[in-house]
Amino acid sequence: MPKMAKRLIGQKYLAKVAQAELDWASQARDIRAGKKKSMLSLLEERGYVNAVAGGRDNLDKLMTNKRIGAYVGIDPTAPSLHVGHLLPFMVLFWMYVHGFHTISLVGGATAKIGDPTGRTTSRQAQPSAVRKANLHAMHYQVKALWRKVESYGEKHGYKWEWAWRRGIDNNTTWMEKLSVMELLKVLGPGIRLGTMLSRDTVKNKMENGDGMSFAEFTYPVLQAWDWWYMYNTKQPAIQLQIGGSDQYGNIVAGIDAIKYITKNHSNPELRQEKEDPLMTPYGLTVPLLTTSSGEKFGKSAGNAIWLDKEMTSSFDLYGFFLRSADADVERYLKLFTFLPMETIRSVMEEHTQNPSKRTAQHLLASELLELVHGKSAAEEAAQQHSRFSGNRSKSTTSTSPTLSSPTSETTPTSVTNPDINRSLNPHAPPTNWENAPPPNITLPRSLVYGMTFGRILYHAGLVSSYSEGNRLIQKGGVYVGSAPAQIGHQRDEVSFTPAKWGDPAATEQFVIDGQLLILRVGKWKVKVIKIVDDDEGGMERLRKGAERDYDEARKPVKVRKWKGGNDMPGEPVRSTKRASGESPVSGFEATHREGGRDELKSLRGTENKDVPQRPFRASTDSTDESARIRMHASDRPVTIRKQMSEWSGSDGSKGWRSVD
Numbered sequence: 001m002p003k004m005a006k007r008l009i010g011q012k013y014l015a016k017v018a019q020a021e022l023d024w025a026s027q028a029r030d031i032r033a034g035k036k037k038s039m040l041s042l043l044e045e046r047g048y049v050n051a052v053a054g055g056r057d058n059l060d061k062l063m064t065n066k067r068i069g070a071y072v073g074i075d076p077t078a079p080s081l082h083v084g085h086l087l088p089f090m091v092l093f094w095m096y097v098h099g100f101h102t103i104s105l106v107g108g109a110t111a112k113i114g115d116p117t118g119r120t121t122s123r124q125a126q127p128s129a130v131r132k133a134n135l136h137a138m139h140y141q142v143k144a145l146w147r148k149v150e151s152y153g154e155k156h157g158y159k160w161e162w163a164w165r166r167g168i169d170n171n172t173t174w175m176e177k178l179s180v181m182e183l184l185k186v187l188g189p190g191i192r193l194g195t196m197l198s199r200d201t202v203k204n205k206m207e208n209g210d211g212m213s214f215a216e217f218t219y220p221v222l223q224a225w226d227w228w229y230m231y232n233t234k235q236p237a238i239q240l241q242i243g244g245s246d247q248y249g250n251i252v253a254g255i256d257a258i259k260y261i262t263k264n265h266s267n268p269e270l271r272q273e274k275e276d277p278l279m280t281p282y283g284l285t286v287p288l289l290t291t292s293s294g295e296k297f298g299k300s301a302g303n304a305i306w307l308d309k310e311m312t313s314s315f316d317l318y319g320f321f322l323r324s325a326d327a328d329v330e331r332y333l334k335l336f337t338f339l340p341m342e343t344i345r346s347v348m349e350e351h352t353q354n355p356s357k358r359t360a361q362h363l364l365a366s367e368l369l370e371l372v373h374g375k376s377a378a379e380e381a382a383q384q385h386s387r388f389s390g391n392r393s394k395s396t397t398s399t400s401p402t403l404s405s406p407t408s409e410t411t412p413t414s415v416t417n418p419d420i421n422r423s424l425n426p427h428a429p430p431t432n433w434e435n436a437p438p439p440n441i442t443l444p445r446s447l448v449y450g451m452t453f454g455r456i457l458y459h460a461g462l463v464s465s466y467s468e469g470n471r472l473i474q475k476g477g478v479y480v481g482s483a484p485a486q487i488g489h490q491r492d493e494v495s496f497t498p499a500k501w502g503d504p505a506a507t508e509q510f511v512i513d514g515q516l517l518i519l520r521v522g523k524w525k526v527k528v529i530k531i532v533d534d535d536e537g538g539m540e541r542l543r544k545g546a547e548r549d550y551d552e553a554r555k556p557v558k559v560r561k562w563k564g565g566n567d568m569p570g571e572p573v574r575s576t577k578r579a580s581g582e583s584p585v586s587g588f589e590a591t592h593r594e595g596g597r598d599e600l601k602s603l604r605g606t607e608n609k610d611v612p613q614r615p616f617r618a619s620t621d622s623t624d625e626s627a628r629i630r631m632h633a634s635d636r637p638v639t640i641r642k643q644m645s646e647w648s649g650s651d652g653s654k655g656w657r658s659v660d
């Protein structure tokens, strides 16, 4: 019987594959007959194509005849994608909703070297923990982004089909296993030094910059190997690489590498005796998104507009696109949205009648927000803008949009972090891909080391109380990432094991490089916790990060008290006493007077973002049975008082704990 079931599934699968092939062939006939636009023509029409490596018409024909695989690579040298990355990714999104197979490659291995393209100075080596934190954060961001693409696509009539395929890969997976000997044997003879030395990046860096290391010099070879690996192992082969126009040289190096390997490989199964047009690799570059002065938006230029909500709020991201110049907005609508061309044309007509209404810019900002942060964030940002920026945004016509710094006038007042919503309102909807919290957070060492996972979950904003954290762990719903003892210290892959309830000392084993802990609750709640010292430097960064949570902190927090075991729920206790220095977070307290978990309530969910500092002050007013903690805007330094309550454990032990 089970065998039968297996066979039935197999046949069903084969039937689906056959149907998908038939559909593709029929679509190809329509394209050839001029009844339908080809994929490449659609991309050209919307302005995505800067250059095609390998011949435009050949690529057009290939994409019409074959459901090929395509990829975009990004090095996780920052914790988030930025707006510039969206351009090559938009091509991938369009291809996906038209049935192509796509891979988003996060370059865990290539980030260790750093792409020297377009630079005159070498990149600063990143500490391993920072690199891993960025890698994990980016992995989850890309994953969530793809889910949003699906629902955004559906809104525009691209309904998910069985044959669509998308994947996220990390090149560490294969680079770790690649030996120097294999690389030199398989690809080495095909790399000509003359060609490499004549590349602009090499010449420029050697003649006008700080010279070039061997590692930097070999970067294009590693990128080429990635492509060869995916060309060779994925089904269908990855035959197209997409990147910004600055990547053209690296992409051509990849095409040359694949052609060399397939011609010369010692394994006859991998060798193509004759060049097969259906297996030829191609490259497609997109124009660079630049400031009005022509500078590329990106990490190196330090002007990136981040897609992570914690780094650029939905409000600011909306504002960035709202400030697009009239001369640019049509182009951006084609590049950053799935809106049909006819809709864009008619919106532009309406816009031209009364440009001061910024109709086109509002549409652009809303659509982009929906794609990147989800529908509800888009609606909320649009409302906030109509409330806060009204006339100011109308008068701005800058071609070089810059982010508004959060001022009391422009900072949104509502709470957008779903975890915070949930802790304030237990009936808030559960976390899903759309409302998942941003993955990055920074915590002081004393809130991680020697803490049970239940507590750390709370400090990281993943649960609303210690006891909720403990319950989740006991149910097996919490995972801890990349435990060095279990999977080897050097591994960068995202890998999780169930977190165990109990021994606080054991937590330390999971801290990577002394600076990083990764926790996951369910599928979508992930926190990449960067651990900083409890000294002033670390706290200063945390305090800066608290800016974003300013409005949340102003809301009164309902305080609950429990008696019984340290972390377990129980009956409310009768009395509360004020105490300091005896909190379970004593390391934190020692340097910060009476700060503790209550302070973290306002700090959690934040990252060391570089936002102007707005000092805040916390005050506590309490009665015997209840306590409330409020944070106020103030130009005075932080002063935090904390409520402590006495507890007694079932084993007769007693102590003080801060009030939840």
Ligand SMILES: Nc1ncnc2c1ncn2[C@@H]1O[C@H](COP(=O)(O)OP(=O)(O)OP(=O)(O)O)[C@@H](O)[C@H]1O
Pocket: 073, 074, 075, 076, 077, 082, 083, 084, 085, 087, 088, 115, 242, 243, 244, 245, 246, 247, 286, 287, 288, 289, 290, 296, 297, 298, 299, 300, 301
């Ligand atoms: N402003 C931009 N416009 C178009 N494409 C971009 C832009 N910024 C990055 N890209 C593309 O995104 C892909 C990944 O880029 P990468 O990770 O190197 O980001 P980056 O911001 O360019 O980094 P860096 O500035 O440090 O080189 C590349 O194909 C790159 O060309």
Ligand SMILES: N[C@@H](Cc1ccc(O)cc1)C(=O)O
Pocket: 072, 073, 074, 075, 105, 107, 110, 115, 171, 222, 223, 224, 226, 227, 247, 250
């Ligand atoms: N070199 C690319 C990123 C990348 C990494 C690996 C690849 O296989 C492809 C692209 C960049 O810095 O923009």
